[in-house]
Amino acid sequence: MADEFDFIQSYRDLDAGASREVVEARHKSFRKLSKAIDKMAQIYDLCRLAYQIEPFPARPWFEDAVREFDPHFLAEKDKADAGRIAALLLRERIKSPGSYAPLAILTTSYCGRRHSADGDVLTMQANVAFHNAVRNHRVSSGTKLLAVPKLKAITAEVDAVNNNNPLPGPVVKAAFDAVMVSTETAIKALSDNVKGPVESARSDIVRLAEEVDMLWWCIGDWHELLNKPRTETTSALKMVVSGVELGAMVRQLPGPYGAHGILRRISGAEADGKSSLKAAVKSLSQEDAQKLSKDIPEASRSLFPVHTAIQLIANDGDAWDTEFTKSVPEIATAKMSHFELGIQAFRERALLEYGWTI
Known part of the structure; x- marks a missing residue:
């Protein structure tokens, strides 16, 4: 895989002043790291590094591979370089058929509110790859049955x-x-x-x-997980819950072609209304949050802001917001459209339903 990706050119585009020795050391580390990625948790680690999400917890699998060829490298100190390496590893991963990296990357980007260490090239490429994957998911492969093999002559x-x-x-x-x-x-x-x-x-x-289930869900004015009409929830919260419910219907990633269209239809005239995530879930009761909640490891809370908020409300009730702001300080009050809130919730839930391993 690494040989198909032009790391040297890509790295020099990001750091034109890097010496040949540094570029060569990073290239060797890149090849070693590329072969070592076999768990979804590693993809999430790279997402945190690529989007410079603090704090930077210890990741021996990543840092040791870079230090092997550059003993002076420290991820905690060389944050920008760590972000560049992670972004390039993810950009290479995007090119793999059937990769779940684009969805993980877009989820981490929080609908573009976060910026990657490579000048958002990672986000743009992930968008293109995800849209192509969704379109391909819509089209049958058209595989035909082959001829029945003949018995070997004896x-x-x-x-x-x-x-x-x-x-x-x-x-x-x-x-x-x-x-x-x-x-x-x-x-x-x-x-x-x-x-x-x-x-x-x-x-x-x-x-x-998937598509039939989502269409029937769309026709009915009903939050299945909350067991109440959608019209009884505020516009922003309706989109968060709708995204969660549609994401839970995904049986194989990246999900059906029409999911975004259904969310757009559900949001209606209020699609472009603005709200922060913190404000959107403020009216969510602890009882309802417990119906929506997924267990998010503390180290991964920053990757799943919507479900982190829901989990904290489910666990802490009215005292949730302090811990939420601590977990995602740059996201808690960031404004986005109601439609985007639904998209973010959908992406997160689809990934969470898939699980934590590649």
Whole structure:
């Protein structure tokens, strides 16, 4: 994967003054880190670094790989460089088919309110990759069933049977063994042939089920998780809860093509109304928050602001806002449209339903 990404050119674009020695050291670290990424938690680590989200907790898997080729590097001190390396690792990851990195990146960006260490190139590329993935998710692969494989000819064994009378035991055994091997090979080939089309059909069925569920949900004026009409919630909170509920319906990432359109329709004339997340969830009761809550590890709260707020309300009731501001100080009062609040909640929940491992 690393060989397909021009790290040297990309790194020099970000730090034109870097010496050749530094660029080479970073390139070696990049190759080592790229091969080491096999967990979703590492993607989240890179997101925090790329978007310079404080504080910078210890990440030995990242820092040790850089220090191996540059002993003077310290992530806590060299924050900008750590952010550049992380951003380039994520930009490389975006190019992998089926990667979940674009969704994680966009979720971390908080609909563009946070800025990546590479001048927001990471956010722009993630947007393009995510939109392409969603469009591709909409279209069937059109895989066709292949021809049924033929059984391997066993002419030599059959001739040996015909030419021996009476039949010696070894000749009969060889013929039956050949029949069994030929049959087993054909059955395995048939199984391999239908695996792709069956998986493709299953993917299409899951995608259609997602879209149908979301459409029926949209038709009804009802928050299924709260068990109350959508019209009983304020506009901003309605979009937060709607995003959570739609995200919970996603069975395979990146989710159905029409999810954003449904959120736009639900937001209606108030789509462009502005609110902070803190203000949006202020009217959410502790009881309702407990119905929506997901367990967010403390180290990952800054990546999932919407669900962090919901979790803190569920746990702490009216005393939630102090801890929330502490967890996401740059996000707590940032204004965004009601539609964007719904999009952020949807992205977070889709990732959380998927889990914490690649």
